[in-house]
Amino acid sequence: MRAMKLKDIITCVDGTLIIGESHLEDDIERGFASDLMSDVLTILEDNILLITGLSNNQAIRTAEMSDIKNILLVRNKKPSQSMIDMAKELNISLSFTSYSLFKASALLYEKGLKPVY
Amino acid sequence: MYQEYLVPAKDFSIAGVASSNFKRLLKQLNVPPKLIKRIMVAVFEAEINVIAHSYGGKILCEISEDTITVQVIDTGPGIADLDLAMTEGWSTASEEIQELGYGAGMGLPNIKKNCDRLSINTKSGEHTHITMGFDLKEEQ
Numbered sequence: 001m002r003a004m005k006l007k008d009i010i011t012c013v014d015g016t017l018i019i020g021e022s023h024l025e026d027d028i029e030r031g032f033a034s035d036l037m038s039d040v041l042t043i044l045e046d047n048i049l050l051i052t053g054l055s056n057n058q059a060i061r062t063a064e065m066s067d068i069k070n071i072l073l074v075r076n077k078k079p080s081q082s083m084i085d086m087a088k089e090l091n092i093s094l095s096f097t098s099y100s101l102f103k104a105s106a107l108l109y110e111k112g113l114k115p116v117y
Numbered sequence: 118m119y120q121e122y123l124v125p126a127k128d129f130s131i132a133g134v135a136s137s138n139f140k141r142l143l144k145q146l147n148v149p150p151k152l153i154k155r156i157m158v159a160v161f162e163a164e165i166n167v168i169a170h171s172y173g174g175k176i177l178c179e180i181s182e183d184t185i186t187v188q189v190i191d192t193g194p195g196i197a198d199l200d201l202a203m204t205e206g207w208s209t210a211s212e213e214i215q216e217l218g219y220g221a222g223m224g225l226p227n228i229k230k231n232c233d234r235l236s237i238n239t240k241s242g243e244h245t246h247i248t249m250g251f252d253l254k255e256e257q
Contacts, residue, residue: 036218037218038218038220038224039223040218041162056218057130058132058218058219059218061133061136061161062218064137065133065136065140065154065161
């Protein structure tokens with residue numbers, strides 16, 4: 001399956017990496033866009049980018065439990081220091097973009113990032 | 118091997134800490150990653166339920182050669198209608214819980230989906246006792 005590198009994902013959405021430089025070369029196959037962590041927990045696929053406007057520690061904790069290594073925050077939601085510290089500890093990359101959830105998802109889909117379903 | 122984790126009520130600042138510690142333990146024990154993912158989604162959902170809906174409780178984990186058994190026991194107030202609670206999309210979660218990204222009524226159905234065995238003992242006004250079983254051999 002065609003995959004996108006995290007560094008290309010960040011470029012595509014005019015985003016900024018906050019933490020997780022070691023993930024820039026990660027191959028990411030699918031995106032899942034949701035502000036609802038309950039839905040994220042139903043996803044069992046690997047190599048997923050979580051695209052969300054939920055900027056709190058629970059987004060990081062949910063990613064940890066779902067083995068999601070890369071999170072893109074949308075709507076210019078900048079993470080708190082507590083989120084950054086948690087992401088660092090759990091080796092999860094955290095980026096943000098000023099684009100909406102819809103626009104970021106649409107641009108990434110256009111570039112070849114697949115949906116989970 | 119036996120491990121116990123306490124889960125306080127209503128304190129979302131440490132939501133997931135018990136699950137996170139258990140995940141670290143499973144990794145140290147070289148449990149297959151796909152099984153760890155299933156276990157952690159189920160245990161994390163249960164932990165969130167204890168924090169969101171109960172007066173607090175604990176998670177008891179027993180790891181043997183063939184199986185991992187996780188019991189989640191809270192101190193009440195129990196589930197009034199278990200059939201309804203097992204229905205996807207049905208929830209009694211507060212607005213505060215929903216703002217945190219949970220409370221979509223997916224918790225118990227998702228726990229069931231990820232377990233090899235599940236039993237739930239509950240009654241309105243009493244505690245809830247969930248037992249989840251996971252088979253180690255099939256995943257190796």
